[in-house]
Amino acid sequence: MFQETLREIVDKVEGGVAGLIMDSEGIAVDSYAREGAPFDITTIGIEFGVVLGSIKRAAESLEAGTAQEVAINTDKMITVIRPLGDTYFLAVALRPDGNLGKGRFLMRTAAPKLIAELG
Amino acid sequence: MFQETLREIVDKVEGGVAGLIMDSEGIAVDSYAREGAPFDITTIGIEFGVVLGSIKRAAESLEAGTAQEVAINTDKMITVIRPLGDTYFLAVALRPDGNLGKGRFLMRTAAPKLIAELG
Numbered sequence: 001m002f003q004e005t006l007r008e009i010v011d012k013v014e015g016g017v018a019g020l021i022m023d024s025e026g027i028a029v030d031s032y033a034r035e036g037a038p039f040d041i042t043t044i045g046i047e048f049g050v051v052l053g054s055i056k057r058a059a060e061s062l063e064a065g066t067a068q069e070v071a072i073n074t075d076k077m078i079t080v081i082r083p084l085g086d087t088y089f090l091a092v093a094l095r096p097d098g099n100l101g102k103g104r105f106l107m108r109t110a111a112p113k114l115i116a117e118l119g
Numbered sequence: 120m121f122q123e124t125l126r127e128i129v130d131k132v133e134g135g136v137a138g139l140i141m142d143s144e145g146i147a148v149d150s151y152a153r154e155g156a157p158f159d160i161t162t163i164g165i166e167f168g169v170v171l172g173s174i175k176r177a178a179e180s181l182e183a184g185t186a187q188e189v190a191i192n193t194d195k196m197i198t199v200i201r202p203l204g205d206t207y208f209l210a211v212a213l214r215p216d217g218n219l220g221k222g223r224f225l226m227r228t229a230a231p232k233l234i235a236e237l238g
Contacts, residue, residue, distance in 0.1 A: 065194025075184025
């Protein structure tokens with residue numbers, strides 16, 4: 001069920017590499033990677049999941065409201081992370097030249113359905 | 120000198136609120152805020168500067184290369200952070216409906232000049 005949604009996001013985005021749903025303790029719920037993906041999406045999720053936790057705390061301390069999305073660009077990849085409620089998050093990794101705008105859009109539109117299914 | 124560059128970025132972006140150059144210890148080099156800015160950009164810089172540090176370490180551990188840019192969307196604002204070499208970073212805050220793509224573009228094109236001036 002999640003697999004299918006993850007595949008739809010990753011395969012529809014130019015430069016999409018992999019997608020993951022993980023809980024805040026670093027346990028993967030489901031993941032999908034295109035063939036030949038140069039990264040392990042679970043490792044990425046664990047590392048950036050910790051970062052997401054610190055972003056949530058910073059946003060709280062700034063009274064900036066709930067964190068909706070984080071996009072991290074490095075030399076070798078783009079990672080977009082979107083909290084799904086309080087417990088889970090969706091992470092999608094793209095190549096550095098991937099279509100970040102489309103990735104963000106597809107993640108935003110998929111989120112309500114994923115949250116309902118995870119609830 | 121920095122003031123002028125910050126103003127150019129913030130004023131040219133639809134929804135631009137404030138900009139800041141800060142070092143990795145949380146000391147502001149220069150900042151600029153539009154009149155009536157609802158946030159204190161220095162406080163934002165200090166909080167998200169810490170986050171940037173943890174992202175740099177995560178990227179290193181993932182062998183994902185250097186962190187180029189981080190964009191954080193919350194209910195009340197968008198913050199884009201761009202490291203300027205190892206020591207400094209540029210942060211720009213936008214309203215949630217601000218033009219993130221243009222903000223990223225202006226920050227990317229301003230970065231080499233800022234790095235040269237900070238060096």
